[in-house]
Amino acid sequence: MLRTTDLTKRYGQTIALKSLTLQIGRGEFVALLGPNGAGKSTLFQVLTGLFAADGGEVEVAGHSLRHSARIALRHIGVVFQQIALDLDLSIRRNLLFQADLQGVPRRVALARIEAGCARLGLPADLDRKVRELSGGNRRKVELVRAGLHQPSVLLMDEATVGLDPKSRRDLLQALHADVRERGVSVLWATHWVEEAEGADRVLVLHQGALLADGTPAEVTRALGEATLEAGFIKRTS
């Protein structure tokens, strides 16, 4: 569903992505585990078309980002590290605004908003201002927003930043359930090992290249320590 081949991105002398090759299958929940500066945000910026890569290819649902950017990007939904909601607008208004940008017809958008918010367990009153919601619920609104145009791939960049442990767990559980139900592929960037442990597959990114790729158990073995956390810390510090 998502494939990068030999993806390279430089900032001056810094090589943020070094010939990165990875792929994510349909309905897979993949954790992209990397320490600060590993290249996770750079990868997301390239995958969402914000920055052009210096080399390599990206394919989303079979469409090349280089040759058919508009169609490829239509298959991507994204939640960035920074909250990007208008706090003074209601949940529904925020979501309708995004649906309009994506060209989703109003009637369809209203139905998807109702269904998406209910699925993630958001408060039933969608006319509440986002400012009144907890951090976890704001993140859930962003998740609903990322899926309004029904993308094939969801990119989540450190989506639990600033949330307490319970809100983090709730958000992850809601997302796992949603993914199972709808068959969306997820790339979940994090530097929290415990968030990676529940993923179908873990990609360990270090200095712009993949250090390991496999199930949490396979990656733990490949990193050569008793736990994923111990291996991750040892090999990326």
Ligand SMILES: Nc1ncnc2c1ncn2[C@@H]1O[C@H](COP(=O)(O)OP(=O)(O)OP(=O)(O)O)[C@@H](O)[C@H]1O
């Ligand atoms: N705009 C920029 N200009 C120059 N260097 C940059 C820029 N953005 C990122 N870098 C560098 O590229 C490398 C990868 O950074 P990136 O932000 O992609 O990592 P990250 O894994 O997302 O880190 P974090 O977990 O801290 O968000 C780092 O060495 C960083 O200093």
